Amino acid sequence: MDSIDLEVLNACAQWLRDGWRCEYITVVHTWGSSPRPVGATMAIRADGTVVGSVSGGCIEDDLIASIREHGIVQTTPKVLTYGISADEAHRFGLPCGGTIQLVVEPLANHSRISELAGLMSDRILTKRILDLETGTVELANGCAEEQLCLSNGRLLTIHGPRLRLLIIGAGQLSQFLAQIALCLEYQVTVCDPRDEHRASWTLKGVELVRAMPDDVVLQMKLDQRSAVVALTHDPKLDDLALMEALRTEAFYVGAIGSRANNAKRRERLRHFDLSGQQIAKLRGPIGLYIGSKTPYEIAISILAELTAVKNNVAVPWKLGVAAGKELDRPR
Incomplete structure (x- = not known):
């Protein structure tokens, strides 16, 4: 039985090997109440198949509907924010005052997902740095004290046992x-x-x-x-x-x-x-x-x-x- 993070990464790695396009989505910021914490992840395949969760509700449905309508057309990561207004928070099932920000990353070979999944399987704490402008990824030894950070066009995430x-x-x-x-x-x-x-x-x-x-x-x-x-x-x-x-x-x-x-x-x-x-x-x-x-x-x-x-x-x-x-x- 794997952790949720590893389950999502393994699914992404398998989809890429099978020739599917897919997106890797990370919760990077929350304001007020939020169903899932910062660092929660999910993945969506081009046919709408989902692994993981970022809200446990309507945000997943909106992301799936967008892919089914438009396909995966972006080639670089983007930042999405849900729940800015009370009406939008209600629409997406967020608690009162809740706002959630996501990084949506289209995956490719340069995303190094298989490598990261392997490091996690070996219980190696790993730091992943994603360049939001280019989609390129760096992997390095992680530190348990480090936290997810979105700054200066780069997303730093920590994977593995803290x-x-x-x-x-x-x-x-x-x-x-x-x-x-x-x-x-x-x-x-x-x-x-x-x-x-x-x-x-x-x-x-x-x-x-x-x-x-x-x-x-x-x-x-x-x-x-x-x-x-x-x-x-x-x-x-x-x-x-x-x-x-x-x-x-x-x-x-x-x-x-x-x-x-x-x-x-x-x-x-x-x-x-x-x-x-x-x-x-x-x-x-x-x-x-x-x-x-x-x-x-x-x-x-x-x-x-x-x-x-x-x-x-x-x-x-x-x-x-x-x-x-x-x-x-x-x-």
Whole structure:
């Protein structure tokens, strides 16, 4: 399962190989409310076939109708703005006051789409610079701190994993968690020194290492774009890694387990050289309460909480896993 960005790029690359004309469309600016964020992409083939989305509504319909009526006639990129007036915003299904600006790029061999898709498949963060006047493209190593920028007739976009996720333990839950994280464009590392657990690993696109988890934490030099999830239930593997992770700027550090086990874990961590503030960063039990039972549901629960933390969204107590278990207790 690919990320949406890679799915769109792969579709464009295949269409070009098959001899189709197509357009690659990027959201470059929004004002007010907007259904899709800056950086969202879609592609339209000459027959109106669409992959991806820039608004989830009528803007796609307008772009498709234009291609079906006029064909793909432009040879260089152009900038389109929707929702300037209230009437136009209503027509295109934008929220009140919403305005969205797009770059519409007709693709050709010089667009380097296949090359970019290959780099994304290899999990290489890549910067793409599009010259709006000529349509020529430069590709270079990307930086996670860089943002989409439309300036001086050039569009800079960043493609590939900006975030890192370290999963401690290579069990079934780890595979499901890693699979979803890949779709969310995380660079995923799974660490497990136990040969019997690594032997059953089948997911591609993930770095699987056998070193001790605390050594991996130190080697990765975790920063504000990093997250750590401990899933082994084994203090010998989890605790030292969590201790090192809690000393870093990682935006999320969590461990699976019951409230009782997490309370014991926090008590063990107090014997290390950690401050109360650092220990308070530990999340556990991890995940949002959605009544999850299966490994896939638990993985969704964990990624939901991780996403909320990444987006600086406060999670109400009643949605926490621990709270859910409390609410489930028979009266």
